[in-house]
Amino acid sequence: MDCRESKNLLSEYIDGILPETKASMVRDHIARCPDCLHAYESMITIIKHMNQMESVEEPADFVESVNARLEKRFHLEGFIRRLFLPARIKIPLELAGVAAAAVLIFYFAGIRDGQALYEVTVSTTMSMDTYDKSSEVTETKVERAAQPAPIAMGKRAAEKLGTSEPRSKKGPDKKPTLQDVINSLEGKVIELEYLEGTNIIIAMTVEIRADRYQTLLQELARLGEIQTASLEVSKDSKEFIRVQITFQHSGP
Amino acid sequence: MHKQRDTQNNIELESIRLAKSFLADDRNAFNKLILLHKRSVFNLCYRFLGDYDDADDCAQEVFIKVSRSLKSFRFESSFSTWLYRITVNTCKNRLNSLEYRLKSRRVRIDAARHMDNESKQIDIEDKSPSPATELIRKEIDRLIQGAINALPAKQKLVVVLRDIEGKSYEEIVEITGFKLGTVKSKLSRARQQLKEALEGKI
Numbered sequence: 001m002d003c004r005e006s007k008n009l010l011s012e013y014i015d016g017i018l019p020e021t022k023a024s025m026v027r028d029h030i031a032r033c034p035d036c037l038h039a040y041e042s043m044i045t046i047i048k049h050m051n052q053m054e055s056v057e058e059p060a061d062f063v064e065s066v067n068a069r070l071e072k073r074f075h076l077e078g079f080i081r082r083l084f085l086p087a088r089i090k091i092p093l094e095l096a097g098v099a100a101a102a103v104l105i106f107y108f109a110g111i112r113d114g115q116a117l118y119e120v121t122v123s124t125t126m127s128m129d130t131y132d133k134s135s136e137v138t139e140t141k142v143e144r145a146a147q148p149a150p151i152a153m154g155k156r157a158a159e160k161l162g163t164s165e166p167r168s169k170k171g172p173d174k175k176p177t178l179q180d181v182i183n184s185l186e187g188k189v190i191e192l193e194y195l196e197g198t199n200i201i202i203a204m205t206v207e208i209r210a211d212r213y214q215t216l217l218q219e220l221a222r223l224g225e226i227q228t229a230s231l232e233v234s235k236d237s238k239e240f241i242r243v244q245i246t247f248q249h250s251g252p
Numbered sequence: 253m254h255k256q257r258d259t260q261n262n263i264e265l266e267s268i269r270l271a272k273s274f275l276a277d278d279r280n281a282f283n284k285l286i287l288l289h290k291r292s293v294f295n296l297c298y299r300f301l302g303d304y305d306d307a308d309d310c311a312q313e314v315f316i317k318v319s320r321s322l323k324s325f326r327f328e329s330s331f332s333t334w335l336y337r338i339t340v341n342t343c344k345n346r347l348n349s350l351e352y353r354l355k356s357r358r359v360r361i362d363a364a365r366h367m368d369n370e371s372k373q374i375d376i377e378d379k380s381p382s383p384a385t386e387l388i389r390k391e392i393d394r395l396i397q398g399a400i401n402a403l404p405a406k407q408k409l410v411v412v413l414r415d416i417e418g419k420s421y422e423e424i425v426e427i428t429g430f431k432l433g434t435v436k437s438k439l440s441r442a443r444q445q446l447k448e449a450l451e452g453k454i
Contacts, residue, residue, distance in 0.1 A: 007444065008440060009440075010440070010443075010444075011436070011439055011440035011443045011444070012436055012440065015421075017421065017436075039447065042447050042451050043443055043444075043447050045454070046396075046443070046446050046447055046450055046454070047415050047443065049392055049396060049454060050396060050411075050415035050416050050446075051415060051416070051418065053299075053393050053396060053397075053416055054389070054390075054393060055291060055295050056294065056295055056298045056304070056307075057291075058290055058291065058294035058307075058308065058311065059308055062286075062290055062294070062308070062311070062312070063283060063286050063287060063290065065308075065312055066286055066312045066315045066316065067283070069312060069316055070282075070315075070316060070319055
């Protein structure tokens, strides 16, 4: 056995996992070669030091920190459950026979470092004519972070339809556009997505402060019919959240 | 040695009990689970990432992942191994993130603080090491950590698990998902590199 081979086997030799034939070859080599004996001893010294390294103490508030993050998470999970509940009983528009578009609102909660940690989908309905196409926003970036989760509109929804009255629209006063709403909330539209080759907007992403989210929903409800559970976003949260609104044509 | 094995078994049994309680909606059980494992998770993160604040954030993330994926944990395998696997993956993701790579590496000198050496051997005669011994020891720890930081990720992982955490080869295979041959070769290379970096210094 040469030095190179011996050095390669040192680690396994020290751990005692070499087959006896090889182990004895290493043993013999070390006994004859001062360099390899030195390498062997150094390696043992370093391993021993590593074995004895002191534990590092975590911060005193470690458990509290985990809990604070978990708290946020539990809160959001409850929030997600409440959001999905109404989506299941949403009345399919095509069955309602109303010329309208379904609007899916994506709520990205807990944005950190520009990345959404959680994603929630709300379903609502809105008349298509409420969005002013001649809005000033001309950005055409098409880049979708997440695809909408399919929303169940099965049998149960159809059964509900029989007993559901179409909701009356709000009074005759002129409805604001989505752009107006977002402007009034000091939010900003950060992305608009058009149907390929047309000027029909199929999605928009807006950024607003979390504490304005409730108001946004109320305003959206004024624009059209909205069926959603009330949302609990911390009222004093100054954190910005992203809301993605996707228009889906479901009428004939 | 037997005593240590027994302690490990007890921790394992207690972890399983707490995990089950947590799944039955006992939030307090989860806190106890954190208390039981925070030190080892934190240390693995610290040894692997080489930065105190990153280790803190990463270790917190580990427990959040645990709370989320405990439902899918099959109680047939070892809880500790499962926890280590989550820790290792979280650390790997952290190391791979661009943000982390751009950040300059540094080692906190003041990070190696004392702990209650419950699971360690207690040497009664040498219970209060002299300040000088203590200082030398800290310096050695710092040098070793610096050398570990310079290792490639896989070597780092294997050597930390083997030589600091005292895991067996089989456990390392289970935790990392590497083949046994890979564990052996990475460990051998890591130890050689550490030897070269530290020879004459400690």
